Amino acid sequence: SSPAVVDGTVYVGSRDGNVYALTEGGHLKSLYGFVVDRNLLIGGGAGLTGMTLAGLGAWRYSRGSAKTTTQITTDHGVDNWPCPGHDSTKTAAVPTAREPRTDPETAHRIQPEGSTVDTSPAIDGDHAFVTTNEGALLGVALESGDIELMTALDAENPTPPVVSDQLVVVGTDQGVQAYRQRDGEERWTRSVEGLTTVVADDAVFVGTDTGVQGHHLAGGSQKWQTDCEGQVTALAVADGAVYIAAGTSITALDAETGTQHWQIETRGHNPSLAIGDRLIITTRSVVAAHDPETGKEQWTKDEGGQPTAVALAHGHIYQTTDSDVRALDIRTGTENWRTSIDATTGPVVVGDTVYVGTESDLVALNAADGSYKFTHGLDGVLSRPIVVGNSVFCRTADGSLTVVTGKLGDEPQLHTRSSDPETDPSAAESTTETTDDVTATSSSDLENAEPDSVATRFARDCDSIESASVVDDTGPVHVYRGTLVDQISEEHTHLYALAPEHSEEESVSDFEKIAREWQGISKNTHVATVYDHGSDPRPWIAFDPGIGRLDEALTNLERPKRIDILVDLAEAVRTGSMYNLAHGGITPTTVFLAEDEQGSLIATLADWGLQRTVEKRIEDPPVTPYTAPEQLTGETAGTATDIYRLGAIIYRVLTDEPPFAYGADLRSAIADRDFERPTNVDSSLPTAVDELVATAMATDPDKRFDSPYELRRELVAIFD
Known part of the structure; x- marks a missing residue:
């Protein structure tokens, strides 16, 4: 050539x-x-x-693809699928996203010349990454189906790729390797016999035939190593713990140090793991639910299934058996439905749809009752489907990555209710955490509140709320402090409730949608825990406020504590982005402080755009020092918007003043990025803070940090 x-x-x-x-x-x-x-x-x-x-x-190279009637798009629905099982918890589910439900059509069959696709893909942004039987890593453009990146791994038996922080991580028989997504440049390699890789937070966890190793994502240096009795067959990571399946045992380790928390024996070999409200363990012999914190068994069901991974969504375990797909209640193990299908893959749940593969079809079922939504003929599905945007990605028996597009459904209607203390010991424990006497309000205090306020009338008409008092009732979304019916502790709960004068259908729909999305991610450490939500007498959501709001406690916090809080918030924003959720309304009043089991202060993020979204539906939301420039013109909030608002929070927390404090016209100051350098406000701050804030709060979203993780990493580096 x-x-x-x-x-x-x-x-x-x-x-x-x-x-x-x-x-x-x-x-x-x-x-x-x-x-x-x-x-x-x-x-x-x-x-x-x-x-x-x-x-x-x-x-990089491109190979033309035939045009299809329906083009691949990621404008709606799930926008990334970082690893097998969707994320490190291995729930294989994004229950709050829209999904392709009807009109399936094969859009692309992607196969490199002279080789076959050997693993399921990982998808980040507009590219999918797979490995081949010839030992190559491929990057595929989603919309065109063109192979744009090919990198030689110089190794055999690659694991499915995992993507995180602009890297692609692959385990092989030679070790663990990390490549830059945009050009395939090798960033680091470590000589371990990697059998399974999971990326979580800033670490890579590698299962081998003798144990597990933890490595830093940046640079690949080893953090810790521990031995196991038997080959590691599954890994999952959640809430600072690594869960390991090896031989006939399950072990929980501290993700930072590798210290063992607990170990239990299972019935059957090669168990699979998934972590939601409970740790779900499946083998061919049993399905069992355990407390993730203690390993204590909560229930077990003797009838097993294929030793394939499960999906957790809508309060159910979705599982393939030798001849069926079924749904079990996650609290009790009770079977709610069963559909006869000879599935060749484990299930995936997106929105209200369950996807599985067979020897001849891609099958979509209704998650509520197991009824068929569609079947689409394929040449044998070899690994469980992955859903992004309007498309389902399947590794098929012809050696290709086959992409099936479909028509997106409406917003999903199914959602899980909050954990029931009677059936979930961890939920009971979460409601009995100690709170600050200054901010806590007991039920006796609430009985002395004004006798007939908007809050007390709300509680009287709501079957789930025992009592409530007003915190703020000036906007279209009210804030109440209250207690739930049958609440075990007397510590207070916070509630957001739609104002009674704003009961129009659009506002109700917006509120309920965000409530479902927030609850769907609220088991993550730095997301405020949702206790319950409902629609009567008007839409509401109840959550854990911990020991109080950030703006109320900031004055008494020393700088190291403030840095920890900012790191927690960056992690919360990153969590939302993994689930395709942007907050869009982060302010100091949406940040709450709590104490973990060791008594250390942590931050949680509440609201998740609820108040701003409802305000936007009714009237122009107020402009605050935390409003991003693109929000001045009504653009939809995305992760870049959250990064900007997080930058403004960093400014406030480190200087004790909001940005633009000295501007005469706040709207113009935001548009012109007219604020004092942080070091001009507090000269004791490192000068690098100026650059960090300037990047996070860049007027052009494309010039901000690429991800919340990158912002977090820079912040930690400055104060390390």
């Missing part, structure tokens, strides 16, 4: 199937030994785009 020159290196394609990298003087620098389509054009059109780094065996 014709040569291309990039950064002093000459690239040329040869009839022997190789791509050669030469110096401008003609000396050979590198040889890339892949089988490449002879029609590949180096230097133009559908060819090499200059992303190759000498010696790495990585290049």
Whole structure:
């Protein structure tokens, strides 16, 4: 082919199937030994785009795809699927997102020349990443189906890729390797025999045939190592713990140190794991629910199924058996429905739909009753489906990654209720945490509140609320302090309730949608725990306020505590982004403080855009020092918006003043980014804080930090 020159290196394609990298003087620098389509054009059109780094065996190329009636889009629904099981908890579910329900159509069959796709994909943004039987890592553009990245792994038996913080991590028989997403450059490699990889927070956890290792995501340095009796077959990570399945045992370790919390024996070999309100363990012999904190068994069901992973959503366990797909109540193990299907994969749940693969079809079932939504013929589905946007991605028996598009449904209607203290010991414990006497309000205090306020009338008409008093009733969303019916402790609960004068259908729909989404992620550490929500007498949601709001406690906090709070908030925003949720309304009044089991102060994020969304439906939301520039013009909030607002919170927490405190016109000051440098307000701050805040609060969203994790990492580095 014709040569291309990039950064002093000459690239040329040869009839022997190789791509050669030469110096401008003609000396050979590198040889890339892949089988490449002879029609590949180096230097133009559908060819090499200059992303190759000498010696790495990585290049981008495109191969045309036939146009389909329905194009792949990620504008709605799930926008990423970072690893098998969706995230490190392995729930394989995004129950709050819209999903493709009808009109399935095969959009692409993606297969590299001369090889086959060997693993299920990981999807981040607009690209999917898979590995091949020839030991290559592929990056595929979702909308076109073109293979744009191919990187030689120089190893065999790769695990399914995992994506995090702009990296792709793969385990092989040679070790664990991390590559940069945009160009395939190897960032680090570690010589361990990796069998399973899970990325969680800032760490990579690797299961081997003898134990587990924890590595830092940035740089790959080892944090800890522990031995296991038997080969590690499954890993899951949640709330600072790593759960390991090896042989016939399950072990829980501290994710930071590797210290063992507990270990239990299981009935059957090679168990799979998933963590929701309960730790669900499945083998061919049993399905069992355990307390994630103690390992204590809560129930067990002798009838097992295939030793495949399950999906957890809508208060149910969705599982494939030898001849059926079924739904079990996660609290009791009671079977609610069973549909006869010879599934070849485990299930995935998105919205109100359960997806499984068979030897001849992709099948979509109604999550409520197991009835069929559609079947779509495929050449055998080999790994469980992955759903992003309007598309379902399947590794199929013809060696390809097959993409099936469909028509997106409406907002999902199913949702899980909060944990019941009678059936969930962890829920009972969460309602008995000690709170600050200054901020806590007992039921006797509430009985002395004004006799007939809007809050007391609400409590009187709501079967789930014992009592309530007003915190703020000036906006379209009221804030109450109250207690729930049958609440075990006397500590207070906070409630958001739609104001009685705003009961129009659109406001009700907005409120209920966000309440479902918030509850769907509220088991994560730095998301305020939702106790319950309902629609009568008007939409409401009850959550744990901990020991009080950030703005009420900030004055008494020393700087190290403030930094910890900011790190927690970055993690909360990152959690939301993993579930395709943007907050859009972060202010100091939506941040609550709590104490963990060790008595350490932690921050949780509440509201999740509820108040701002309802305000936007009714009237223009008020402009605050935390409003992002794009919100001034009514644009939809995204992760970049949350990063901006988090930057404004950082400014407030570190300087004790909000940004734009000295501007005469707040709207103009936000648009012009006219605020004092943080170090001008507090000269004791490191100068690097100025750059961090400036980047987070950049007027152009594209110039902000790429992710909440990147912001968190920079913040920690400054104060480390």
